Amino acid sequence: MSPSVPLQEMIRAIRSARTQCEERGVIQRECAAIRAQFRQADNGGRSHNLAKLLYVHMLGYPAHFGQMECVRMIASPRYSEKRVGYLGAMMLLDEKQDASLLITNSIKNDLSNSNQYIQSLALCTLACMGSAEMCRDLAPEIDRLLRASNSYIKKKAALCAVHIVRKVHDLGELFTKAARSLLTEKNHGVVHGAVVLITELCERNSETLERFRKTVPDLVQIMKGLVISGYSPDHDVAGISDPFLQVRILRLLRILGRNNEAASDAMNDLLAQVATNTDSTKTVGNAVLYETVLTVLDIKSESGLRVLAVNILGRFLLNNDRNIRYIAMTSLQKIVGTDHNAVQRHRGTIVDCLKDQDASVKRRALELSLALVSASNIRSMMKELLSFLSSCPPELRSQTASGIFNAAERYAPSQRWHIDTILHVLTTAGGDVRDETVPNLIQLITNTSELHCYTVHKLYRALLSDISQQPLVQVACWCIGEYGDLLLTGECQETEPVQVTEDYVLDVLETVLQSHMSSPSTRGFALTATMKLSTRITENVDRIRSIVSIYGSCIDVELQQRAVEYNALFKKYDHMRAAVLERMPVIEKNSQGHTNGETIKESQTVKVKPGEPQQPANQVCDLLDLLGGSEQPLQPSPALGSAAPPIPVSTPNTVGGDLLDLLGGLEPTPITPVATVTVYEKDGVTVTLSCEKQSDSGLTVTLTASNSTESDIRGFTLQAAVPKSVQLHMKAPSGDSLPARGTAKVTQMVVLNNPNKVNLKMRLRISYTSQGSAVQDTVQIDSFPGLGQ
Amino acid sequence: MMRFMLLFSRQGKLRLQKWFTSMSEREKKKIIRDMTTMVLARQPRSCNFMQWKDLKIVYKRYASLYFCLGVESQENELLALEIIHRYVELLDKYFGNVCELDIIFNFEKAYFILDEFLMGGEIQETSKQIVNRSIEASDMLQEVRFTDMHAQMHLVKHCDLHLWCEHVTSVAWLSV
Numbered sequence: 001m002s003p004s005v006p007l008q009e010m011i012r013a014i015r016s017a018r019t020q021c022e023e024r025g026v027i028q029r030e031c032a033a034i035r036a037q038f039r040q041a042d043n044g045g046r047s048h049n050l051a052k053l054l055y056v057h058m059l060g061y062p063a064h065f066g067q068m069e070c071v072r073m074i075a076s077p078r079y080s081e082k083r084v085g086y087l088g089a090m091m092l093l094d095e096k097q098d099a100s101l102l103i104t105n106s107i108k109n110d111l112s113n114s115n116q117y118i119q120s121l122a123l124c125t126l127a128c129m130g131s132a133e134m135c136r137d138l139a140p141e142i143d144r145l146l147r148a149s150n151s152y153i154k155k156k157a158a159l160c161a162v163h164i165v166r167k168v169h170d171l172g173e174l175f176t177k178a179a180r181s182l183l184t185e186k187n188h189g190v191v192h193g194a195v196v197l198i199t200e201l202c203e204r205n206s207e208t209l210e211r212f213r214k215t216v217p218d219l220v221q222i223m224k225g226l227v228i229s230g231y232s233p234d235h236d237v238a239g240i241s242d243p244f245l246q247v248r249i250l251r252l253l254r255i256l257g258r259n260n261e262a263a264s265d266a267m268n269d270l271l272a273q274v275a276t277n278t279d280s281t282k283t284v285g286n287a288v289l290y291e292t293v294l295t296v297l298d299i300k301s302e303s304g305l306r307v308l309a310v311n312i313l314g315r316f317l318l319n320n321d322r323n324i325r326y327i328a329m330t331s332l333q334k335i336v337g338t339d340h341n342a343v344q345r346h347r348g349t350i351v352d353c354l355k356d357q358d359a360s361v362k363r364r365a366l367e368l369s370l371a372l373v374s375a376s377n378i379r380s381m382m383k384e385l386l387s388f389l390s391s392c393p394p395e396l397r398s399q400t401a402s403g404i405f406n407a408a409e410r411y412a413p414s415q416r417w418h419i420d421t422i423l424h425v426l427t428t429a430g431g432d433v434r435d436e437t438v439p440n441l442i443q444l445i446t447n448t449s450e451l452h453c454y455t456v457h458k459l460y461r462a463l464l465s466d467i468s469q470q471p472l473v474q475v476a477c478w479c480i481g482e483y484g485d486l487l488l489t490g491e492c493q494e495t496e497p498v499q500v501t502e503d504y505v506l507d508v509l510e511t512v513l514q515s516h517m518s519s520p521s522t523r524g525f526a527l528t529a530t531m532k533l534s535t536r537i538t539e540n541v542d543r544i545r546s547i548v549s550i551y552g553s554c555i556d557v558e559l560q561q562r563a564v565e566y567n568a569l570f571k572k573y574d575h576m577r578a579a580v581l582e583r584m585p586v587i588e589k590n591s592q593g594h595t596n597g598e599t600i601k602e603s604q605t606v607k608v609k610p611g612e613p614q615q616p617a618n619q620v621c622d623l624l625d626l627l628g629g630s631e632q633p634l635q636p637s638p639a640l641g642s643a644a645p646p647i648p649v650s651t652p653n654t655v656g657g658d659l660l661d662l663l664g665g666l667e668p669t670p671i672t673p674v675a676t677v678t679v680y681e682k683d684g685v686t687v688t689l690s691c692e693k694q695s696d697s698g699l700t701v702t703l704t705a706s707n708s709t710e711s712d713i714r715g716f717t718l719q720a721a722v723p724k725s726v727q728l729h730m731k732a733p734s735g736d737s738l739p740a741r742g743t744a745k746v747t748q749m750v751v752l753n754n755p756n757k758v759n760l761k762m763r764l765r766i767s768y769t770s771q772g773s774a775v776q777d778t779v780q781i782d783s784f785p786g787l788g789q
Numbered sequence: 790m791m792r793f794m795l796l797f798s799r800q801g802k803l804r805l806q807k808w809f810t811s812m813s814e815r816e817k818k819k820i821i822r823d824m825t826t827m828v829l830a831r832q833p834r835s836c837n838f839m840q841w842k843d844l845k846i847v848y849k850r851y852a853s854l855y856f857c858l859g860v861e862s863q864e865n866e867l868l869a870l871e872i873i874h875r876y877v878e879l880l881d882k883y884f885g886n887v888c889e890l891d892i893i894f895n896f897e898k899a900y901f902i903l904d905e906f907l908m909g910g911e912i913q914e915t916s917k918q919i920v921n922r923s924i925e926a927s928d929m930l931q932e933v934r935f936t937d938m939h940a941q942m943h944l945v946k947h948c949d950l951h952l953w954c955e956h957v958t959s960v961a962w963l964s965v
Contacts, residue, residue: 007894007897008894011893011894015893051897054896054897055896058803058804058805058806058896059803060803060818079927079930079931079933080931083901083927083931084897087897087900087901094811094812095811096811096813115930117923117926117927117930120923123908124904124908127908127909128809128908128909129811131811152923155913155914156908156913159908159909159911159913160908160909162909162911163909188914188915188916189913189914189915189916189919192912192913192914192915193911193913196911234916234917234918234919235915235916237871237875242915243868243871244868244871244872244912244915245915247865247868248912251863251865283867283870283871284867284871286867287865287867287868287870287871290865290867291865291868294865322834322835322836323836323837323838323866323867323870324867325836326836326838326866327838327866327867357832357834357835358832358835358836359835360835360836360838360839360840361836363840
């Protein structure tokens with residue numbers, strides 16, 4: 001092998017460049033020289049030049065001007081040039097380049113070349129970068145090579161066929177027969193290629209899969225040969241005979257045995273044999289065992305075999321090698337749903353892996369641990385998970401937190417434990433929890449009324465120590481606002497009560513308000529909490545009043561709005577303050593986990609700060625939720641409902657009628673049933689009128705006529721006249737004949753527009769033909785029902 | 790199937806890149822960047838497997854070179870480690886105690902060896918000896934000048950006869 005001297009000199013020159021700039025200079029000079037050489041006629045150094053260009057390309061510099069040179073070199077009769085040309089094609093050309101099509105012909109010629117190494121170059125390039133068109137063109141050639149060539153070419157043709165099938169699925173049909181016959185070859189490379197091809201065909205097409213099921217005995221035979229046979233120097237790797245082929249065959253058996261009893265039965269013995277006989281001291285052995293386990297777990301294997309497989313995984317879990325532990329956990333994850341109990345047996349080891357140093361192992365252990373949490377082990381598992389949370393790498397934090405929340409929600413043994421767990425998570429990883437945690441927690445707290453005292457004490461203490469975790473601070477502020485009176489009573493059954501005065505509590509809230517660590521929404525929480533306390537405390541109401549008025553000129557629009565409204569509540573609506581700020585009732589959890597009370601407030605903040613994580617995304621949805629979902633009308637609203645002007649958004653107990661106020665100042669219109677008035681009744685013909693007010697000046701009048709005589713009436717028409725300023729539009733009647741005895745009616749709609757609001761009157765002319773004679777009549781309508789005129 | 794194989798030094802310099810699917814230059818560059826950052830950040834005795842998007846990344850360090858293989862999710866990771874090891878063995882046999890410099894100065898040879906071992910993202914040949922002999926024969930072919938056509942054919946014929954021990958189907962040049 002003679003190295004390419006010019007190439008090596010250039011590489012040396014590039015490597016000796018001391019700075020990036022120098023390197024760029026060298027490369028630019030070389031590229032210029034290469035470009036010049038490309039333009040010249042053939043001088044015997046073409047392969048060196050292209051090789052140089054490929055090196056430059058690998059360093060990351062542009063090399064597209066070499067594409068045509070690749071095409072030319074592929075067509076060269078010299079093997080050395082062809083070789084480098086094909087290498088260049090694989091590196092510089094891909095199916096997205098137009099130039100790639102130009103080599104199709106060269107590849108075609110080379111595929112039929114008498115020299116197998118040239119054929120192999122063409123096959124390799126086709127398998128690497130063949131586009132769909134090239135594949136379609138050359139598929140018949142490949143098929144020919146699959147059948148009639150030596151094993152060296154056959155194995156390459158098989159893999160080329162795999163590539164073709166991946167690119168153009170329909171061509172799979174073409175290779176099915178050839179693939180089948182290749183399985184009988186002795187050469188391992190060819191058999192391997194055949195197995196890969198068959199796998200690919202079966203994965204794409206279920207019919208093909210059915211056909212290839214018949215090969216299961218042959219595959220089992222080949223495997224047995226590999227496992228039992230003695231030492232074969234050619235293919236031996238650490239005592240295992242051709243592990244690559246073994247793994248591939250196992251994978252194909254997995255696909256063939258899936259969901260098929262007969263095929264699974266045929267391979268049972270073999271799998272048991274491989275599982276027990278394979279030496280697992282080295283990685284190769286473990287690779288084969290791993291694949292065997294995956295196959296056993298995926299096919300319809302008998303239970304004994306399954307137990308064997310899970311035990312192998314259990315052994316893997318105890319292995320010192322991290323890689324083995326990692327793959328054991330990955331496999332256990334796949335079966336934790338189906339063989340839950342079997343995996344539970346290894347829970348201890350898995351939980352220990354949480355403490356492993358390696359990040360990949362930790363991740364797998366976390367996923368598996370979360371899947372193994374159940375009602376019986378929730379307490380111990382949660383302890384482990386919480387300690388993991390405090391020491392876990394940052395990228396796993398939010399996954400852990402949400403996993404803990406889900407588990408707690410499903411299996412919490414008691415409310416208090418649940419609240420404690422959530423608080424623990426918030427204190428350790430408050431920044432990584434999901435957005436709906438705050439409303440969820442608030443809803444949970446309100447629902448456990450017996451623990452209000454306990455909760456507010458815990459939260460108060462947490463707030464005293466740390467106000468940087470926003471979700472925690474928000475929940476704490478809300479609780480203090482709601483249940484501050486419980487805090488001040490100084491007694492608590494569940495936990496050590498705090499002895500605080502009102503001033504202390506207000507201090508804490510003020511600290512949150514003023515701290516630069518508090519996000520705007522947190523400050524909103526704090527302000528509202530302060531306001532709520534004004535009804536729960538007795539002495540420091542003035543302090544609250546002053547806090548609130550200070551924030552009336554705050555730069556933050558949201559805080560300013562709230563403060564101004566609260567000010568108004570103090571000044572003009574003081575009589576309502578107690579009612580407005582009363583304790584919230586138990587909140588119904590609606591499907592999105594939003595709490596009704598909070599959403600109105602928070603939906604306002606959405607408008608101002610769309611980036612805030614805690615807010616429900618769509619405030620219209622929230623309002624609709626309130627309209628539809630709130631079954632418990634929050635109490636003292638009737639007083640508010642009729643108050644003019646109604647206090648807009650920040651009141652926490654608005655529902656129903658008040659919401660219509662929110663939506664734009666419409667007065668809630670009582671919906672009365674539509675009144676009908678008979679305006680004409682003569683000779684058995686009755687005309688009734690009903691009207692509906694559409695808008696301030698618009699009115700729709702519906703006239704219904706019926707006939708109670710013994711004979712039909714034909715040609716029934718209505719004409720209407722109204723005062724001058726009123727606009728009238730008569731719609732088409734439903735018909736013009738009234739059958740006898742009132743079997744059917746005729747209706748006609750009339751749309752009136754009364755912009756000047758004059759006294760509405762209508763004159764109606766009725767004309768029809770009955771029993772051969774024409775009748776005409778007029779009637780005046782002075783009053784319309786429902787208009788109160 | 791394997792999606793790509795990358796070799797890079799401890800300083801993050803790329804020594805070999807083989808892509809088994811079609812990708813734009815930008816995507817390739819991004820993958821190279823991501824792989825080098827991820828692999829070089831790993832602790833010395835950590836697990837050799839990582840998850841990246843929907844691929845499994847299997848990497849191993851040999852002296853100053855990192856071998857990084859990106860495989861699809863149904864592949865056997867332990868076998869991927871074996872594939873990397875096999876490739877290193879092939880390089881070692883060819884270059885004789887291979888080191889990074891060999892791969893730098895003879896990168897095209899490294900590609901030729903890889904192309905005899907893997908193809909289309911799958912293993913092509915499971916026997917070390919056959920791969921080695923194919924490379925030797927190809928190199929011989931490269932040596933021979935084009936003008937001496939018959940001698941070239943004769944040489945090749947001579948080398949390759951022992952490469953296949955079972956029946957040889959009709960090969961055109963035998964009749965030359």
